[in-house]
């Protein structure tokens with residue numbers, strides 16, 4: 001095909017890494033690509049916490065305008081940052097192969113020992129899931145909010161704001177900071193955010209079906225797809241924006257899909273987790289069932305408390 005696939009992306013280093021990753025996958029399938037950088041509202045308002053501007057679409061709206069006008073064919077995002085329901089007229093057409101899903105602790109100090117309650121530790125993070133999870137399992141750890149891209153966060157840590165950062169492995173790895181990773185956290189305690197570690201490709205529903213198919217066969221990783229469909233179905237029921245500490249991880253065991261997910265209260269006092277297994281093709285239903293179990297066993301009350309706390 002002679003047509004150039006135009007890839008829209010934000011301009012941050014992580015976003016560009018992801019866009020070039022997708023471009024590489026397309027090129028490997030002999031498709032031509034062009035990268036178009038688009039600034040979003042989320043990139044402009046760096047000093048306000050995302051939980052406060054209202055997370056809905058702050059990093060995606062401008063990209064969607066360009067998708068709708070046909071100026072770009074696809075938009076590339078961290079799958080984790082995508083709302084569970086997209087605005088009408090848009091869809092996720094592919095998920096790239098997921099890498100390690102764990103959260104990690106990143107620091108220059110190799111002696112960080114987060115399990116030792118006698119050793120004071122300040123961790124930088126801006127994820128409510130990570131803060132609440134720390135409060136639950138490691139209440140001795142102090143946290144401080146650190147926003148901005150990874151490079152900015154590391155600079156703030158180096159300036160003394162915190163001893164270490166709590167981040168996704170995927171982002172640290174993509175940005176080339178593997179050597180600063182001092183701990184990989186357990187998936188049972190730090191169950192990741194929905195979609196963590198995969199890159200999502202979004203298009204307008206009116207994208208030429210032939211182009212859509214070519215992009216999917218070049219970029220979509222089937223097993224990752226099964227996992228993310230289930231996790232995103234879970235998230236959709238809980239209406240969890242990125243400011244709500246919900247988590248879910250689906251894993252394949254042969255043709256079976258096992259999904260574990262839950263919610264943790266902001267103060268870390270309550271953490272509800274359930275697990276379900278079913279056929280990998282039934283991810284949507286599994287995710288919904290899991291969400292219902294979590295809601296019925298106390299999750300609903302936690303969710304209400306969180307929503308009213310965030311409004312203040």
Ligand SMILES: NCc1[nH]cc(CCC(=O)O)c1CC(=O)O
Pocket residue numbers: 078079080081166167168169170171172195196197198
């Ligand atoms: N919330 C921001 C964000 N969105 C995607 C990643 C990393 C890549 C990924 O998790 O897929 C990160 C950084 C982080 O959570 O540490």
